[in-house]
Amino acid sequence: MDPHEHWQRIYTTRHSTQVGWYEPDPTTSRRLIAAAVTDGAASVIDIGGGASLLVDRLLDAGVPRVAVLDISEAGLDAARQRLGERADGVEWIVGDVTTLGTVGTFDVWHDRAVFHFLLDAEARARYVALSERTVGQGGHAIMATFAADGPERCSGLPVVRFGPHDLERECGPGWRLCTSERHLHTTPGGMGQWFTYGTFRRTVGDPASAR
Numbered sequence: 001m002d003p004h005e006h007w008q009r010i011y012t013t014r015h016s017t018q019v020g021w022y023e024p025d026p027t028t029s030r031r032l033i034a035a036a037v038t039d040g041a042a043s044v045i046d047i048g049g050g051a052s053l054l055v056d057r058l059l060d061a062g063v064p065r066v067a068v069l070d071i072s073e074a075g076l077d078a079a080r081q082r083l084g085e086r087a088d089g090v091e092w093i094v095g096d097v098t099t100l101g102t103v104g105t106f107d108v109w110h111d112r113a114v115f116h117f118l119l120d121a122e123a124r125a126r127y128v129a130l131s132e133r134t135v136g137q138g139g140h141a142i143m144a145t146f147a148a149d150g151p152e153r154c155s156g157l158p159v160v161r162f163g164p165h166d167l168e169r170e171c172g173p174g175w176r177l178c179t180s181e182r183h184l185h186t187t188p189g190g191m192g193q194w195f196t197y198g199t200f201r202r203t204v205g206d207p208a209s210a211r
Contacts, residue, residue, distance in 0.1 A: 008073070028181075044063055049075075059090070144195050148161050
């Protein structure tokens with residue numbers, strides 16, 4: 001299964017408000033990012049943001065620099081069309097987070113529901129390496145995955161479920177887990193899904209250096 005083709009098909013056959021991960025207001029992500037901004041962060045990259053409304057809310061909040069990365073051009077196109085002229089103030093990046101060499105440098109790495117699709121340990125390690133190249137010492141990562149008691153599949157794909165300390169082990173010594181919480185997401189179809197949210201602080205290294 002080609003991941004690009006899979007997510008292109010999802011975004012071209014379903015309205016963005018009907019996919020399981022849709023949030024009319026991404027309140028938990030907004031709150032955690034706002035805490036990082038209060039701590040001095042001025043740039044955010046949303047990993048796997050697709051058509052999410054988070055980018056709208058970050059622009060509303062006046063975050064100086066916002067980027068959205070997704071493997072699906074169709075997902076990003078939906079967000080750009082929704083934003084209209086405001087889309088020009090966003091950096092749009094099409095690519096696979098496990099194969100990209102660089103996405104630039106940012107203060108906050110945000111990922112809601114990408115990491116749990118990475119079944120292969122090597123793919124997860126490449127993801128972490130890119131996050132380390134992207135965020136400098138003192139920066140933040142906010143990651144949300146299905147919790148240990150969350151769904152076993154999503155959008156027709158199997159997932160890996162994580163508790164906070166599982167995420168901490170996966171992220172390795174370059175990231176320190178600061179806070180974690182459980183969040184119950186309700187899908188458009190009314191199904192409850194438990195998520196693990198973790199906020200990490202970048203502890204070592206240089207965003208320009210390879211892992």
